[in-house]
Amino acid sequence: MSLHKKICPVPFDQQPLNEYKALRKSPLFASSATELSRFISRLSIVFSSVILLCLAINSMSLSTTKISLSTVGYDILCSLLSIELLLIRLYLGWSYVLKRLFSASIFYEESGWYDGQLWIKTVDILTQDRLVGLYQVQPLVIRIRRLLVIISCASIFLMLSLLLL
Structure with a gap:
């Protein structure tokens, strides 16, 4: 149970x-x-795995003599798009929690969608939540947003170069 059960009526989760x-x-x-x-190395593992998967699918569906530079380019584009989807998921999850941490009031549901309540945080809880949001979550959101912009620019550049081939 919550430490703030007497103060905070919001369910623990x-x-x-x-x-x-x-x-x-x-x-x-x-x-x-x-x-x-470490995070970038894990993203690189995902990127490499998707490229290998795409190349394996292409080698099974096409003869190896028909695999061209544009085919490899599309495999790289597919890998970049998978990284983008992963980063978007991370960004949405962390930014949702950041919004809830920064908010002075919390909307919650006790048992279902029909009985939503609004709770105003106490000053102590609001201060604690905002400190966690500011120093723990916001740097993650900024990092993920920057990586997302970089990967998106790389995807757009690769898409345009593949169209010109």
Whole structure:
């Protein structure tokens, strides 16, 4: 149960700090919270795996003499788009938790969609949540957003170059 049960009527799983802790424990989101070099190496593993999968599919469906530079380019584009989807998922998850941490009021549901409530955070809880959001979550959101912009620009550049081939 929650430490703030008398103060906070929000169910344990819907409290922003507990949502943050749960997100941090999940394997996908925990990897994005590691140091930047480790996170990029994990993204590189995903990128390489998708390229190998695409190349394997192409080699089975086409003869190896028909695999051209544009085919490899499309495989790389597919890998970049998969990284973009992964980064979008990470961005949406972390930004949702950040919004809930920064918010002074919390919308929650006790048992279903029809009985939503609004709770105003106390000053202590609001301060704690905003500090966690500011120093723990916001740097992750900024990092993911920057990586997403870089990968998107690379995808657009590759798409345009493939159209010109």
